[in-house]
Amino acid sequence: MRLGAENDGWRVVRTALSHERIGGPRYARAMLVTQRLWQIARERQWCQRDGVRSRFAHAEASCEAARLLVYQAIDARIDGRSEDREVSLARVAIVRAERCVAELVLSLYEDESLDRGSMGNAQLKTSMIAGLGGGSVEVQLNMIARALLGSEASPR
């Protein structure tokens, strides 16, 4: 079965990919991990360590930025505006958030993250695939660059 009209396949591919890229609210899971970890960090006195509170702020701001950029892309889609740039921005922000939270969990739990099923173990594995699903993060960066620089100057 063919999807869409003949010779219109690229549009279908882009539409499908753009839905996949922002379809899973991974930032929401990462935010939940951050919030839970923040409570644990207080109980275990981890927040007294150098730089830890700033890293929590980083994690939370990254998750929240990803959420807003996803909403921006969805808003463009609902209005029928071009969403390529918005989707790519959102996707990169999601990957950043996932990785930022993973690094924070690992740095606090250290060797406890070796346990299968631990928060660190789960977040690491989630973040490792984040940059590949729905097109690699490098492809998203290319698309953002094209939006910023125009399509004339194609990469070599």
Place this chain on the structure above:
Amino acid sequence: MRFQPTETQLRRVAAVLQVIESCGGQDRAASISAGCGYDRELDERLCNTAELAGGDNLDRYLVAEELARAGVAATFGLRGLLSDLLPAALPHGPIAVLDVNRHGPTRFAAAAPVLVVLDGDEAHVLDSGEFAVEKETESFGYPYAHIRSRGGGVTLPQGTAERLRSRWRLALIAEIAGNAESAIAGTSAHLCDRVQFGRPLSSLQALRHRLADAGVSAESVRWLGREAAYFDDLRRVVRAAWCASDTAAALVPELVQMCGARSFTLEFGLHVYTMRMGGARLELGSTDRLGAELDQITELVESGSGADRF
């Protein structure tokens, strides 16, 4: 919060651009900015523009963002965001803000007829006869001065200091968002125009990816700032401030590096945005300071003792 500007917001932004144009345009604004000056005439005209009066917090935030994007040396953005928390009959001109627990110079203090003093939980408003300044060497795109002595001024109602500090930060976030967008646009133009080894720099993926990364950071600041302005909520503002401070710290050396040595020159113009971003993030405070504050707020919220404030 909508992701598209309302008609009112579009009209306000258009009014900002019209006033800049009627006041000599971008060239005049750039020449004042190049000398770290203060554009009194532009500020005066902005204050007298009926279209820009009033508005909600997000409307005023967007005006501050637009002024920063345009690279002008006006203080109308900050004034707009503070205005509903200050006495109604303040003279036109810049409002300088001093946090007594910080020790750096105060932006626009030498030109300001009004000084807002934040002292812990207290806020005071002083007129120009109640404080003395010592001018600092001008740098970071704006005039700065140290406050050397000050009187008591008018004490504002309890709770105002916290909200004023939050709005001051919102103005700085808006500045960083606007400056970042223009600095990235300038860098993009340079990468397209500059040909090396027979091809434009913009064709090199190493640079394209770095520019795109900068774009994601700038977009993050823009929307975190706008959301914080929309909700006018202390916790969201601190979170957005953290992101703005971190982004400004990363973007300034990165964009200068991508533009090469010509970005050191006044003629190139990148400094208007990069130096101001640098100054704004120092005024905003380090990510360590802001991270500690966000942690304190979070702890208060979780314990239930800050529910009415955050």
